Amino acid sequence: MSDQIKNIALVDDHVLFRKGLAALISYFPSYNILFEAANGKDFIGQLKIYDIPDIVLLDINMPEMDGYSTASWLRTNHPEVNILALSTMDAETAIIKMITNGAKGYVLKDAEPEELKRAFDEVISKGYFYNDLVTRKVMQSLSSLATNSKISEFVKLTEREMDFLKYTCTEKTYNEIAAEMFVSPRTIDGYRNSLCEKLQLKSRTGLALYAVKHGIVKI
Numbered sequence: 001m002s003d004q005i006k007n008i009a010l011v012d013d014h015v016l017f018r019k020g021l022a023a024l025i026s027y028f029p030s031y032n033i034l035f036e037a038a039n040g041k042d043f044i045g046q047l048k049i050y051d052i053p054d055i056v057l058l059d060i061n062m063p064e065m066d067g068y069s070t071a072s073w074l075r076t077n078h079p080e081v082n083i084l085a086l087s088t089m090d091a092e093t094a095i096i097k098m099i100t101n102g103a104k105g106y107v108l109k110d111a112e113p114e115e116l117k118r119a120f121d122e123v124i125s126k127g128y129f130y131n132d133l134v135t136r137k138v139m140q141s142l143s144s145l146a147t148n149s150k151i152s153e154f155v156k157l158t159e160r161e162m163d164f165l166k167y168t169c170t171e172k173t174y175n176e177i178a179a180e181m182f183v184s185p186r187t188i189d190g191y192r193n194s195l196c197e198k199l200q201l202k203s204r205t206g207l208a209l210y211a212v213k214h215g216i217v218k219i
Helices: 014-024 040-046 067-077 091-098 115-125 132-147 159-168 176-182 185-199 204-213
Strands: 006-011 031-037 055-059 082-087 105-108
Touching: 006 014, 006 040, 006 115, 014 031, 014 115, 031 040, 040 067, 055 067, 055 115, 067 091, 082 091, 082 115, 091 105, 091 204, 105 115, 105 176, 159 176, 159 185, 159 204, 176 185, 185 204
Parallel strands: 006 031, 006 055, 055 082, 082 105
Antiparallel strands: none
């Protein structure tokens, strides 16, 4: 990694946590806190004052403009910025949604300082950061999709299967998806099992990533 100082914007609505994290990062060599923001709206406003940061450390649950919307805005307006999601949530849906909205990595708030520093280093040097959490829940599915990239050329999906795949990219539970599709939870289980078998996937994460990769869901 270059010795050039990299600027970080820290976006989190909890002031004490944000200040403590900023103090910690100040001890990391080669990194500088450019500015702090309380939410996405505040962050966008401060971009009019400061330079564009190299990394945005972005909380998910925030008032006014949350991390999902902020990541999506950055992906559209400043795709060169490296987004690292910062959250207490380790749910598949949160991870998938942040990554599909443009995040290059995902760090839990209870991570060790060494992991945060590694996240900065790797997102700058490699363009992404995959820790054990993301590797376990997402990267196996990505690898499976890459290995079986030609499956879609041979597999024909029904309209209902396509609808189900779209719902897998939301935060709805399987029971809620069943209600939306006006079918029983058992039917939803059938869609899931059939698609996993057809596409050689193992999890909802894999199905959601398949939907994004093949244009069934636009991001």
